[in-house]
Amino acid sequence: MSDSPIVLEHSTELRHHFADMDQQRDAASLGMWLFLGTEVMFFGGMFCAYLIYRLWYYNEFAAGSRSISLLLGTINTVVLICSSLTVALGVRAAQMGKRKLLVILLLLTMLFGLAFLGIKGIEWYQKYEEHHIPGSTFSAENLIQEYPGIHIDPQHEQIYFSLYFALTGLHALHMVIGLGIFTVLTFYAWKGKYSPEYYTPVEIGGLYWHFVDIVWIYLFPLLYLIDRKPIH
Amino acid sequence: MATAAVSTERENYLNSEYGVRSWLLTTDHKRIALLYLLSITFMFFIGGFFALLIRLELLTPAGDLVLADTYNKLFSMHGQIMVFFFLVPSIPATLGNFLIPMMVGAKDLAFPRINLLSWYLYIIAGGIYVHCLLTGGVDTGWTFYTPFSTAFSNTKVVEAGLAIFVVGFSSILTGLNFVVTVHRMRAPGMTWSRLPLFVWSHYATSIIMLLGTPVLAITLLLVVFERVFNLGIFDPARGGDPLLFQHLFWFYSHPAVYIMILPAMGVVSEIVPCFSRKRVFGYSFVAMSSIAIAVFGFLVWAHHMFVAGISLYSALFFSILSYLVAVPSAVKVFNWTATMYKGSISFSTPMLYAFGFIGLFTIGGLTGLFLAALGFDVHVTDTYFVIAHFHYIMVGGAVMGYLGGIHFWWPKISGRMYPEAWGRLAAAIVFIGFNLTFFPQFILGYLGMPRRYWQYPPEFQVLNVFSTAGSTILAVGYLLPMIYLLWSLRYGKIAGDNPWGASGLEWMTPSPPPTFNFDETPEVTWEAYDYENIPMPEEVSLER
Amino acid sequence: MSERAMPERTTSERNKPEHEHILPVSLYVTIWITLMVLTVVTAGVSFINLGPLNTVVALSIASFKAILVVLFFMHVKYMSDRLTKMVVVAVIFWLFLLLGLSLMDYGTRHFT
Numbered sequence: 001m002s003d004s005p006i007v008l009e010h011s012t013e014l015r016h017h018f019a020d021m022d023q024q025r026d027a028a029s030l031g032m033w034l035f036l037g038t039e040v041m042f043f044g045g046m047f048c049a050y051l052i053y054r055l056w057y058y059n060e061f062a063a064g065s066r067s068i069s070l071l072l073g074t075i076n077t078v079v080l081i082c083s084s085l086t087v088a089l090g091v092r093a094a095q096m097g098k099r100k101l102l103v104i105l106l107l108l109t110m111l112f113g114l115a116f117l118g119i120k121g122i123e124w125y126q127k128y129e130e131h132h133i134p135g136s137t138f139s140a141e142n143l144i145q146e147y148p149g150i151h152i153d154p155q156h157e158q159i160y161f162s163l164y165f166a167l168t169g170l171h172a173l174h175m176v177i178g179l180g181i182f183t184v185l186t187f188y189a190w191k192g193k194y195s196p197e198y199y200t201p202v203e204i205g206g207l208y209w210h211f212v213d214i215v216w217i218y219l220f221p222l223l224y225l226i227d228r229k230p231i232h
Numbered sequence: 233m234a235t236a237a238v239s240t241e242r243e244n245y246l247n248s249e250y251g252v253r254s255w256l257l258t259t260d261h262k263r264i265a266l267l268y269l270l271s272i273t274f275m276f277f278i279g280g281f282f283a284l285l286i287r288l289e290l291l292t293p294a295g296d297l298v299l300a301d302t303y304n305k306l307f308s309m310h311g312q313i314m315v316f317f318f319l320v321p322s323i324p325a326t327l328g329n330f331l332i333p334m335m336v337g338a339k340d341l342a343f344p345r346i347n348l349l350s351w352y353l354y355i356i357a358g359g360i361y362v363h364c365l366l367t368g369g370v371d372t373g374w375t376f377y378t379p380f381s382t383a384f385s386n387t388k389v390v391e392a393g394l395a396i397f398v399v400g401f402s403s404i405l406t407g408l409n410f411v412v413t414v415h416r417m418r419a420p421g422m423t424w425s426r427l428p429l430f431v432w433s434h435y436a437t438s439i440i441m442l443l444g445t446p447v448l449a450i451t452l453l454l455v456v457f458e459r460v461f462n463l464g465i466f467d468p469a470r471g472g473d474p475l476l477f478q479h480l481f482w483f484y485s486h487p488a489v490y491i492m493i494l495p496a497m498g499v500v501s502e503i504v505p506c507f508s509r510k511r512v513f514g515y516s517f518v519a520m521s522s523i524a525i526a527v528f529g530f531l532v533w534a535h536h537m538f539v540a541g542i543s544l545y546s547a548l549f550f551s552i553l554s555y556l557v558a559v560p561s562a563v564k565v566f567n568w569t570a571t572m573y574k575g576s577i578s579f580s581t582p583m584l585y586a587f588g589f590i591g592l593f594t595i596g597g598l599t600g601l602f603l604a605a606l607g608f609d610v611h612v613t614d615t616y617f618v619i620a621h622f623h624y625i626m627v628g629g630a631v632m633g634y635l636g637g638i639h640f641w642w643p644k645i646s647g648r649m650y651p652e653a654w655g656r657l658a659a660a661i662v663f664i665g666f667n668l669t670f671f672p673q674f675i676l677g678y679l680g681m682p683r684r685y686w687q688y689p690p691e692f693q694v695l696n697v698f699s700t701a702g703s704t705i706l707a708v709g710y711l712l713p714m715i716y717l718l719w720s721l722r723y724g725k726i727a728g729d730n731p732w733g734a735s736g737l738e739w740m741t742p743s744p745p746p747t748f749n750f751d752e753t754p755e756v757t758w759e760a761y762d763y764e765n766i767p768m769p770e771e772v773s774l775e776r
Numbered sequence: 777m778s779e780r781a782m783p784e785r786t787t788s789e790r791n792k793p794e795h796e797h798i799l800p801v802s803l804y805v806t807i808w809i810t811l812m813v814l815t816v817v818t819a820g821v822s823f824i825n826l827g828p829l830n831t832v833v834a835l836s837i838a839s840f841k842a843i844l845v846v847l848f849f850m851h852v853k854y855m856s857d858r859l860t861k862m863v864v865v866a867v868i869f870w871l872f873l874l875l876g877l878s879l880m881d882y883g884t885r886h887f888t
Contacts, residue, residue, distance in 0.1 A: 017338065027416040030412050037442060037866075037867035038408075038443070045454075045874070047871075049480070052476055056473075081808065084845060085808040088849040159465060162463040217845070218835075220838070221822075226831075543886075545884040
């Protein structure tokens with residue numbers, strides 16, 4: 001422990017191997033940013049696969065893209081953006097020591113998150129009904145019939161949907177983890193654990209949430225907006 | 233003869249708490265380092281056992297010891313265990329964990345609980361892998377190439393893939409801890425240019441761990457999905473591209489080799505100045521070369537794919553960059569040599585390992601340049617030349633660096649000296665055994681013996697016999713330290729704070745150190761490797 | 777900050793973010809509205825035939841949205857130190873390394 005003469009400095013949240021709260025917070029922040037960096041590379045590998053196959057199988061990707069609901073995708077994008085706002089305002093509330101406001105904003109964020117997952121579930125169910133889930137039940141017949149002028153290879157089409165489910169599935173999993181983190185944050189916020197001197201968990205939890213939002217910001221055009229031009 | 237009573241007089245990290253719980257729930261980086269030491273040694277035994285079986289099979293040209301399918305499993309699992317469960321964690325998780333907080337003047341790493349989590353992830357991953365091994369194993373080669381791994385292999389690819397996925401996260405968390413510790417936890421006065429080069433090399437290693445491992449993780453996950461859900465992402469029959477798998481796989485796995493060698497280079501950078509009694513020549517060049525290796529290491533991965541079907545232009549690019557990446561490594565070798573020039577050399581066990589490292593790593597590295605030349609690579613790809621090349625670096629380099637480091641810091645870790653005569657003997661046996669094992673493999677590869685083959689034409693037998701003989705000598709060389717290091721825990725001479733007269737904050741703590749490393753946060757006002765001002769050790773520990 | 781009679785802290789400690797800096801609600805709301813508008817725009821533009829530019833526009837809008845989130849919601853612009861900014865830039869660069877160098881292979885395979 002550093003021999004700091006001022007007892008007030010020693011917050012109960014100070015872990016013993018840190019000299020002071022500043023160092024602890026700076027370490028936590030850097031740690032979360034680095035972790036998000038690893039997440040970028042994690043999703044990045046799949047974006048690489050997506051990139052290559054979109055170049056190779058553009059028609060199939062375009063057809064697949066048209067078959068998922070633009071409306072639901074746009075709504076989900078809006079939902080996540082709203083959740084990022086509530087998170088950012090929540091961190092601000094923590095900075096200002098406004099406990100009740102913080103709890104409300106964290107709950108709102110989670111609500112948006114749940115809405116996102118619910119809508120995602122509906123979208124997946126639609127894919128299930130249309131036989132677009134990769135595997136033994138997969139069939140590209142409805143797409144082939146819908147776009148008679150374009151050559152669609154069912155196996156290449158299946159690659160689009162494999163990546164669709166892998167990407168949105170991985171994203172949804174991160175969303176679920178985020179909800180878990182925020183459940184814990186909300187609980188502790190309600191208990192009054194956070195203050196202007198110590199709100200680091202809220203801040204870095206927020207960073208994680210924003211990252212999940214950013215992944216979706218890219219998934220939306222890449223999966224939903226490949227080719228929405230009206231067919232002549 | 234010192235008794236146990238003397239070493240427990242003073243409270244240190246080993247005797248501060250007793251009981252299994254105090255070890256399994258520890259957040260002390262030093263205890264976690266020891267937990268890792270035990271775990272990776274265990275995995276090393278398994279991987280080494282497979283190596284011995286491989287060498288036994290290759291004593292004769294015929295495939296007469298094991299079935300071909302079994303042989304495929306042996307080399308696959310030997311590779312996976314040694315790479316993912318031994319080499320990647322080896323120095324960082326043991327010596328790095330133990331030393332980095334002390335070297336920067338901190339009480340612990342930035343995230344002690346995450347450190348413990350990383351060990352548990354290692355254990356879980358190891359458990360999954362051992363289970364996979366016991367229930368059939370995997371035969372895809374350590375590289376999991378598709379579509380064999382996704383569509384044709386009937387071994388436990390999913391389990392092995394998941395195990396490596398989990399151990400990857402162990403690695404990521406270790407790297408994350410190191411980077412944050414180096415940035416945020418340095419003691420007052422410990423500027424970047426005063427950091428030991430061991431820290432610089434681990435910082436560079438951690439960058440690679442953070443940026444590369446996630447790509448491996450997603451790649452293995454996609455392989456698992458493909459097998460489980462019968463997808464066709466990497467299956468050419470269904471429009472998938474096997475080369476995409478290889479690009480994604482090697483994007484991590486090439487930088488991974490730098491994860492495996494940089495820490496050993498860091499160890500050598502500590503040992504050489506100490507046993508030359510001279511500061512490191514060109515400190516900033518050595519420090520920057522670690523960063524350069526980490527960065528350039530990401531730009532060369534497709535040199536593993538020269539004959540796989542990548543474009544010629546792409547191959548040219550990766551070939552040229554593979555030449556460039558050798559430069560920072562060469563810088564290190566020059567600087568270590570220049571450090572020794574006009575130094576006062578002692579041939580202690582750590583120094584013997586350092587010498588071994590420098591020579592063998594140089595050979596391994598130079599043969600890497602041979603492989604970087606496109607024409608030559610076409611000739612020796614998938615032959616024993618490649619195997620010899622990477623074993624020179626990984627075993628002649630990284631493992632010798634690891635052993636040198638274990639011996640160098642053993643007094644600090646255990647409070648005991650190992651028996652020096654045995655140490656030197658074992659180092660010599662390792663050196664001889666190693667060269668006998670792997671030098672013939674360069675020749676075998678050049679003459680055309682393919683790798684991963686369970687049987688071979690009779691004209692290759694003599695060299696194979698030499699190689700197998702060498703491997704048994706090497707095994708003895710590895711067993712000896714395990715025996716005498718354990719022996720030293722009870723009967724070794726009690727070590728003082730700084731038996732080698734080495735520089736670095738870790739040597740200013742008692743041996744073994746107290747749980748929180750420093751009673752007071754150190755204030756650093758001196759440069760690294762301040763050997764002009766450090767007296768030779770009074771107790772000449774090297775005479776034993 | 778505790779008082780310490782110690783040598784000057786190293787530079788990283790000097791580059792501290794201004795955590796006392798509390799941004800106004802209006803800033804967050806403005807960014808939020810911008811993001812919403814851009815979402816509608818990107819969805820709408822996808823119906824217009826711009827040929828290959830469709831992809832460019834869509835990804836540019838997405839990148840701009842991402843940058844807004846990083847700079848303002850994640851506090852990089854007003855409340856982060858140099859190191860954080862370097863991490864963000866480095867990571868994006870590394871992702872482009874993966875994508876770019878892989879693409880280099882695929883893009884040059886059919887040159888004669």
